[in-house]
Amino acid sequence: MNVIEINNLTKTYGKSRGITDVSFTVEEGEIFGFIGPNGAGKSTTIRTLLSLIYPTSGSAKIFGKDCVKFSPEIKKQIGYLPSEVFYYDNMKVIDLLKYSASFYKKDCSQRIKELAEIMDLDLTKKIDDLSLGNKKKVGIVQGLLHEPKLIILDEPTSGLDPLMQQKFFDLLEEENNKGATILFSSHILSEVQRLCDRVAIIKEGKIVTVEKIKTLKENNYKKFKIETIDPVETSVFQLPGVTKLEGNGTIISFLFKGNINRVLKRISEINIANLWIEEPNLEEIFLHYYEREA
Ligand SMILES: Nc1ncnc2c1ncn2[C@@H]1O[C@H](COP(=O)(O)OP(=O)(O)OP(=O)(O)O)[C@@H](O)[C@H]1O
Numbered sequence: 372m373n374v375i376e377i378n379n380l381t382k383t384y385g386k387s388r389g390i391t392d393v394s395f396t397v398e399e400g401e402i403f404g405f406i407g408p409n410g411a412g413k414s415t416t417i418r419t420l421l422s423l424i425y426p427t428s429g430s431a432k433i434f435g436k437d438c439v440k441f442s443p444e445i446k447k448q449i450g451y452l453p454s455e456v457f458y459y460d461n462m463k464v465i466d467l468l469k470y471s472a473s474f475y476k477k478d479c480s481q482r483i484k485e486l487a488e489i490m491d492l493d494l495t496k497k498i499d500d501l502s503l504g505n506k507k508k509v510g511i512v513q514g515l516l517h518e519p520k521l522i523i524l525d526e527p528t529s530g531l532d533p534l535m536q537q538k539f540f541d542l543l544e545e546e547n548n549k550g551a552t553i554l555f556s557s558h559i560l561s562e563v564q565r566l567c568d569r570v571a572i573i574k575e576g577k578i579v580t581v582e583k584i585k586t587l588k589e590n591n592y593k594k595f596k597i598e599t600i601d602p603v604e605t606s607v608f609q610l611p612g613v614t615k616l617e618g619n620g621t622i623i624s625f626l627f628k629g630n631i632n633r634v635l636k637r638i639s640e641i642n643i644a645n646l647w648i649e650e651p652n653l654e655e656i657f658l659h660y661y662e663r664e665a
Pocket residue numbers: 384387388389390407408409410411412413414415416454526558
């Protein structure tokens with residue numbers, strides 16, 4: 372079942388572009404990454420899904436229901452962590468969280484305690500006295516206290532130190548194991564790569580690709596580095612599919628996309644000392660998509 376279904380969603384802000392013709396689906400139980408640089412349209416897409424802003428054209432469904440028409444009903448099942456959190460500074464953390472919990476028809480007090488303990492958050496403090504990272508933690512607890520079926524996170528880790536990021540990721544994985552679907556927007560590729568099953572890449576308001584992270588890596592180019600016993604002319608590896616060919620005598624490196632046997636055949640004709648074949652990381656793939664589309 373699709374928990375999120377976005378169909379040709381377009382949002383313009385007056386004359387300026389927000390997003391254009393965005394379509395993708397997120398299946399139940401997935402951790403789905405949404406990546407793109409600043410200004411690409413991630414927040415616009417998310418805010419439209421939550422009916423905080425309305426689409427210029429196109430539509431989206433959450434849990435099979437139109438996200439504008441059924442917004443109040445849908446929102447009860449969603450945990451949302453916005454990219455920037457703003458609070459009434461005078462309130463105590465616990466009072467704010469109790470207030471947030473009052474929107475849901477269930478007792479969330481035990482879960483608030485558990486989450487605060489995991490995230491090392493002092494519930495008795497005034498919001499005013501909290502650091503930026505601790506304010507972010509309040510947002511995390513606020514987003515998860517009602518055990519939502521769908522968790523939508525917009526750049527969630529900014530302000531968190533590495534230890535807290537780790538705890539937060541563990542928490543998300545736990546929620547996912549319990550059945551929650553997660554939409555995770557970020558421009559930090561390593562965290563998307565670590566956490567997500569599939570990813571949509573957005574650039575200048577348009578979806579560039581939607582793919583499994585595993586497939587993205589497998590179907591991409593491979594990085595070759597070859598150490599030879601005797602110096603070899605780099606031109607030996609001037610084959611179709613080879614790019615970024617570099618060499619200095621006994622070390623040759625290049626990128627290759629295509630039938631790998633072609634390269635291996637050429638390698639077998641040479642006396643080699645060592646060989647490394649690596650898959651590109653997500654960052655390299657991402658740049659590759661951007662260069663290709665440019
Ligand atoms: N309220 C607004 N009024 C006018 N233009 C806007 C508004 N909000 C966003 N935009 C524009 O829409 C485009 C997409 O912005 P959006 O905030 O969705 O991107 P993003 O991918 O979330 O980036 P970031 O990571 O910087 O938040 C940008 O060109 C931005 O300038």
